[in-house]
Amino acid sequence: MTRTGHGEGHEDSTTADTTADTPTDTAAAAPGDTAGAHAPAAGGGDDTGSTAADPHPLLREAPSTVALLADERDFTAMRHHPPYAGIADHAAYLRVMEQLLRTLTAQGVHTTLALFDPARFEAYCADARLDPGSAGSRTRYTADVAAAGATVPYDGQPLEQLLPVLLDASDRRADLEHATLLLATAGDCATCGADIGHAAYARAAEALMRLAEAAGPGEHHLVCTVPAGDVQLSAALHARSGDGEGDGMLL
Incomplete structure (x- = not known):
């Protein structure tokens, strides 16, 4: 789904990187920081069997x-923090991030991409009483907030190709969450007492199935847009139906 208006579209989404100093399931990376969760340990070997040149295999499993x-707007909002101050612009920032992602991939680390929202990050730090200039604060925000939102896997694609995919995924997730909230808070019908949200969902599902059946065999594309306050909620459906009973798919 795609939402337009004053909701959480990609205009409000941003991203930053931070790093963790210990292995973790969720870490972000910022220019100037080191990907400590996956970088070789400094110095010689230790009782874990790791060395600087040969990190322990378990470090690649995080x-x-x-x-x-x-x-550019999101990047500018973070320019006052030291890791970003020395980077010329957003294009240069993306080149730094490409290098980081290639390094993680070369280490055998599975990496997903999320969006970092500077405004939400500042609010998060204020609520948790964290220093927004700290790499640890950015890591915590990424683990607690950004990673819980829309993400896409990194498989070596250029960021200029992946960013539009990530932004679209973020928009669709925001629309889904907004629509779910509207249905959940619709209340009960004053006449019959039925749950309005549940009834609306059931009615829409039935109408969708009838449309698919009436369209007949083949591939069909359906777009539905409804007003929701000061935003427009849009959903797109691709349906493929065959000649036989039960031979169909909604995508």
């Missing part, structure tokens, strides 16, 4: 989440 600043 997945990483890298939160990205989506555009």
Whole structure:
């Protein structure tokens, strides 16, 4: 789904990177920080069998989440923090992040990309009484907030190709959450007492199935847009139906 208006579209999404100093399931990476969760340990070997040149294989099994600043505006909002101050612009920032992602991939680390929202990050730090200039604060935000939102896997694609995919996934997730909230808070019908949200969902599902049946065999594309306050909620459906009973798919 795609939402337009004053909701959480990609205009409000941003991303930053931070790093963890110990293996973790969720880490972000910021220019100037080191990907400590996956980097070889400094010095010689230890009782774990790791060395600087040959890190322990378990260090490669901790997945990483890298939160990205989506555009120039988001990058500018983070420029006052030291890791970003020395980077010329958003394009240069993306080149730094490409290098980080290639390094993680070369280490055998599975990496997903999320969006980092500077405004939400500042609010998060204020609520948790964290220093927003700290790499640890960015890591915690990525693990607690950014990674819980829309993510896409990194498989070596250029970021200029992945960012639009990530932004679209973020928009669709925001629409789904907004629509779910509207249905959940619709209340009960004043006349019959039925749950309005549940009834509306059931009615829409039935109408969708009837449309698919009436369209007949083949591939069909359906777009539905409804007003929701000061935003528009849109959903797109691709349906493929065959000649036989039960031979169909909604995508």
